[in-house]
Amino acid sequence: MLQVAESAGAADCVAFWAGRQVEAFRLYRRVETGEPVGFAAWLRLAELDEEELRADPVVAMAWGHARGTAPLRAGEHVGVGRMWVVPSCRGSSPVMEVMLGRLIGDCLRSERLAWSFIEVRHPDDVWVELVGRRLGMRDISERPRPGDDACAVLVHDWRAVPARAWLSRQPGSGSAGGASATLAVLSQAEFADAVRKALRQLPRLDVLAASPLTRTRVVAERAGQSPATALGDLLRQAIDDLRADPRAVKFHRALSVTFLRGAPTQEVAAERLGLPFTTYRRHLAAGVERVCADLWHREVYGASAYRSG
Template identity: 90%
Template sequence: MREEDVGTLLQVAEGAGAAGCVAFWAERQLEAFRLYRRVETGEPVAFSAWLRLAELDEEELRADPVVAMAWGHARATAPLRAGEHVGVGRLWVVPSYRGSSPVMEVMLGRVIGDCLRSERLAWSFIEMRHPNDAWVELLGRRFGMRDISERPGLGDDAYAVFVHDWRAVPARVWLNRLPVAGSAGGPGATATLVVLSQAEFADAVRKALRQLPRLDVLAASPLTRTRLVAERAGQSPATALGDLLRQAIDDLREDPRAVKFHRALSVTYLRGAPTQEVAAERLGLPFTTYRRHLAAGIERVCADLWHRELYGASAYRSG
């Protein structure tokens, strides 16, 4: 969309009671907007916006009730982690194109494409004005997005807001769940992933290290339902988690500064020392020195696995 198109957009949005919100965001994120025209005539028939939001100030929350609803839902349910953002999709069409029109399909396809392409997208919210039953069915039951709005009936300001947590159900899992050829669900559907804060994740890693020899106990770890483990296809979650922990410990040997941390972790968790006192004795270290090396090693393992949880296996680097 260009600057000269904003006036037309405001006319379309005025009928939806959203002109003020549109003007506000067009001034701040004009690049987020798209204009749709009829091929035959060049007539503007619809607009969409894909707002990328990592932080919001009070002015932005007051300016747009849909964004405020989305931001409040994200914060209350599973807040953003470092480097993540929220995407809010907005759709406006001229009245004669409401409902199941081709332009609605094109706009929705683009919004979903933005969701699938976005890096570090935590939540997506799609606002739809005057939703009909077909679109509610498509986004809700078939696409697995929840409607969190409280619609005030069918008046001019009626809208729905559909939400999806891409950390809990990543793009590949979401695509596998889509209905295929009229079926009730796509092949290879996978359980919803758990979204842990960094503190919760580190606490689970510490517990899992202590449980490393026990696959039956590891199976109950919340880490088995994270992206970290889900990327290890072909293994049981407990086996995959155990392998990841051992790999993270072994990787410390590659860093000369962390060799002493690796030795403390290895003796304690991989070689079965019955107590920490025995582990310190085997290493020939004073107990306080051993404890310091062990604590530093655990912090490194937590940090390395957290980086992998956030960015994926391809971006994983120890150190």
């Protein structure tokens, strides 16, 4: 199909990925005749080597944008959707709509998807603008590009606007969630640093309100509360959950005395626990690390996957 309808470079690119992710490809045919009219690929990429970056300029563009804007976290991946159609069906055509709908479905079904990039070849500028506005996706391509190489690349960060929030923003959703805030996408180090700071400010709702954690997934999942209140409750719950693990009871006690019972100094907290100061400090540090790790697990995997221990 590509040797007839597209450039040799496009055919080489498809042959390259078909050799690596053949399961990513779907063929589309006319219902009446069975004639092939186009095909699409949904590439799942967690790591890329130099050969892959050289073989596909669109994938290289997507990978560079993701790494430069908000890099992947452990276990996450990038999805790149590619669409090729015969010349008579280019632009805003029924086959393009069907292919785009299927690629959006792949986005919504993919677990641990960080970024999606959907390439549209030979785009109609009006159609791309309408689709981009409808889907809440930006075109990051540098257009116009010459002839057979013309394309648009629509991008979305699913960590900043997860599937549920994205769906609520779609026309006709009937949801009041269309104005929901975009979530913060923190690295693990940034997240842990924010947790440590928030623990020290637990009694201060006004200070907690300025924490970047108030814009994270783990707080947004606690509906019906102000972000600062939700964050405070989440931290208290994370401390309390440590009591269920016999190995972490001593960590719970150190955290509770320090952050929940208002010990004026760490020396006083150690005295109340009847511990040498160095032992107390060791328990406190280990407890803070456990809270950071438990909340990070919930941030990345969702509330249903949250388990302390």
